[in-house]
Amino acid sequence: MLDMFHFDFYSPVEVLNYQPFQEQQCMVHVKRDDLIHPFISGNKWRKLKYTLQDAAKMGKSHLVTFGGAWSNHLLATAAAGAKFGFTTTGYVRGESVVNPNLQLCQLFGMQLVFVNRTTYKDKFALYRQYHEEDATTYFIDEGGKASTALEGCAEIIASLDEDYDHLLCACGTGTTLAGLRWGVTKYEKSITLHGVPVLKEGEFIQDTVRQWNPINGEIVLHTNYHFGGYAKTKPELLTFISHFVANTGMLIEPVYTGKLFYALADLIRKDYFAKGSKILVLHTGGLTGVLGTLAKFEANVLQK
Numbered sequence: 076m077l078d079m080f081h082f083d084f085y086s087p088v089e090v091l092n093y094q095p096f097q098e099q100q101c102m103v104h105v106k107r108d109d110l111i112h113p114f115i116s117g118n119k120w121r122k123l124k125y126t127l128q129d130a131a132k133m134g135k136s137h138l139v140t141f142g143g144a145w146s147n148h149l150l151a152t153a154a155a156g157a158k159f160g161f162t163t164t165g166y167v168r169g170e171s172v173v174n175p176n177l178q179l180c181q182l183f184g185m186q187l188v189f190v191n192r193t194t195y196k197d198k199f200a201l202y203r204q205y206h207e208e209d210a211t212t213y214f215i216d217e218g219g220k221a222s223t224a225l226e227g228c229a230e231i232i233a234s235l236d237e238d239y240d241h242l243l244c245a246c247g248t249g250t251t252l253a254g255l256r257w258g259v260t261k262y263e264k265s266i267t268l269h270g271v272p273v274l275k276e277g278e279f280i281q282d283t284v285r286q287w288n289p290i291n292g293e294i295v296l297h298t299n300y301h302f303g304g305y306a307k308t309k310p311e312l313l314t315f316i317s318h319f320v321a322n323t324g325m326l327i328e329p330v331y332t333g334k335l336f337y338a339l340a341d342l343i344r345k346d347y348f349a350k351g352s353k354i355l356v357l358h359t360g361g362l363t364g365v366l367g368t369l370a371k372f373e374a375n376v377l378q379k
Contacts, residue, residue, distance in 0.1 A: 101348055138215055149180050225250065228258065246296075315340065
């Protein structure tokens with residue numbers, strides 16, 4: 076039965092031909108996890124893979140999870156539920172809104188429940204209040220955070236055919252980075268891991284990594300590229316994304332991957348990496364996030 080969770084997907088490593096990087100003599104490759112699936116893409120599939128298997132082993136049929144109005148995790152869970160035969164409920168942080176991301180969640184059959192931000196903080200209490208008596212339900216934390224998620228993210232390291240000096244990843248909860256750290260240890264790779272937090276005060280991600288990797292858990296965090304906080308943006312970020320996409324043909328968005336590649340460009344410009352460094356960037360997908368900022372692109376970039 077669990078074979079149904081092993082579907083073929085495409086996640087190549089590509090050389091990134093972007094002139095500002097080439098001028099600094101840095102070789103940049105991109106792990107294209109965004110190509111795994113249109114909606115269960117990137118680290119979202121990596122984190123859900125073994126979680127779904129665990130739910131199936133336990134005989135669960137109803138996934139209950141949490142996220143913001145533009146949560147890639149909510150959409151991925153909704154799509155995965157539809158694909159693999161689970162019903163899904165998503166608790167959405169904040170007031171009731173309508174947007175393309177949530178409409179897609181509903182199209183995939185997810186029931187949405189909007190809760191105020193204070194109530195949302197205690198997700199376990201929400202789950203217990205409404206689902207504890209239902210033996211068919213399975214709790215999935217915000218962003219897919221779980222020990223099972225680490226196993227899926229560690230497989231990214233196992234899949235690499237080449238050695239790299241540095242690997243960079245955008246960070247929300249820090250689960251993906253913790254999984255990468257686990258993979259580096261498990262597969263005995265010599266590579267420096269870098270996290271780019273997309274939230275303010277992203278230093279907590281170091282604690283997340285240590286929680287899952289109490290030994291050899293150190294990583295490098297670059298905490299100055301959040302542009303005001305989660306889902307916040309500024310004209311310089313939008314300008315960079317517009318230039319990057321137009322000159323590489325690779326779509327990135329302002330919530331996660333735009334900040335990641337902006338950080339990389341800034342670090343390369345400042346000679347942070349040694350000349351000739353071989354750098355791998357993990358493209359974590361979540362490209363529907365760009366839909367929430369199209370009006371800002373039009374106002375700040377496209378009409379210039």
